[in-house]
Amino acid sequence: MENCIRPIALGKKNWLFAGSERAGQRAAAIQTLLGTAKLNGLNPAAWLKETLEKLPMWPNSRIDELLPLTPEQITAIKQTLPEKATW
Secondary structure, eight states, X not given: OHHHHHHHHHHHHXXXXXXXXXXXXXXXXXXXXHHHHHHTTOOHHHHHHHHHHHGGGSOGGGGGGGSSSOHHHHHXXXXXXXXXXXX
């Protein structure tokens, strides 16, 4: 168990010096995506590399497909969200 939290404990000191609150939020978002990839059985480094290569040409309307989730998980999440309001 201790080995599981070691990266978090070691990173605490470094994360104090992210540069700004906004940079800290970005770092947290990236850590969350990498952690999600790992939990879903993906190689986080490979997923990130592949995603960054696809991103410049990827349509905004399909951006959710780049998340480190299975298509089934994305569908389940979409079903729990309220429908978009029409303005």
